[in-house]
Amino acid sequence: MRVSAAVLNTKVLVLNRSYLPVHITSVRRAFCLLYQGVARAVNEQYHTFDFESWADLSVSVHDEHIGLVDRLVRVPRVILLLAYDRVPRRQVRFSRFNIYSRDRNLCQYCGKTYPRSELNLDHVVPRSQGGLSRWDNVVCSCHACNRRKGGRTPEQAGMRLLHRARRPEWTPFMLETFSPRRYKEWMPFLSTVDASYWNTELLE
Numbered sequence: 001m002r003v004s005a006a007v008l009n010t011k012v013l014v015l016n017r018s019y020l021p022v023h024i025t026s027v028r029r030a031f032c033l034l035y036q037g038v039a040r041a042v043n044e045q046y047h048t049f050d051f052e053s054w055a056d057l058s059v060s061v062h063d064e065h066i067g068l069v070d071r072l073v074r075v076p077r078v079i080l081l082l083a084y085d086r087v088p089r090r091q092v093r094f095s096r097f098n099i100y101s102r103d104r105n106l107c108q109y110c111g112k113t114y115p116r117s118e119l120n121l122d123h124v125v126p127r128s129q130g131g132l133s134r135w136d137n138v139v140c141s142c143h144a145c146n147r148r149k150g151g152r153t154p155e156q157a158g159m160r161l162l163h164r165a166r167r168p169e170w171t172p173f174m175l176e177t178f179s180p181r182r183y184k185e186w187m188p189f190l191s192t193v194d195a196s197y198w199n200t201e202l203l204e
């Protein structure tokens with residue numbers, strides 16, 4: 001049985017040399033890295049394999065696999081970069097996308113969920129009153145709440161914020177590893193990512 005090319009676009013967890021998760025990539029790219037010899041595939045027993053030894057593993061009917069030129073090869077779900085020992089950047093980019101993600105598409109005034117197209121970014125303290133465009137002063141708001149608030153602070157408008165705005169503790173990469181769409185093969189490595197590791201501010 002030959003699996004469709006769609007599997008090449010599914011996700012693979014990337015570890016650094018110390019087995020810490022640093023990235024998510026595609027199966028396609030993971031195979032490139034393996035083939036180039038800059039990465040090793042990692043199985044559930046933490047054993048590592050170069051491209052040849054991985055390609056030699058037998059494929060059982062239950063394994064995800066792809067058809068290469070002359071054989072079926074298991075799809076790796078975790079790879080390790082041999083020469084990479086950095087950890088991911090912790091700074092979360094101040095972007096519309098990340099603000100919506102932090103606020104989970106909830107209007108921070110009425111608490112309802114909206115499609116992103118029906119949300120604005122709202123300056124809690126309006127710019128006209130000296131409010132800055134920063135994590136702690138920008139939140140998601142629906143159009144109705146935005147209009148009601150106008151150019152006023154929440155207090156002036158008699159409105160309340162659901163949560164005080166703050167810089168999120170995660171990175172988009174982390175958000176993905178905590179999503180329900182992660183693979184069971186990732187779990188042994190994600191569980192090593194404890195809160196103190198992620199909450200430590202790292203120097204570049």
Ligand SMILES: [Zn+2]
Nearest residue numbers: 107110142145
């Ligand atoms: Zn609202």
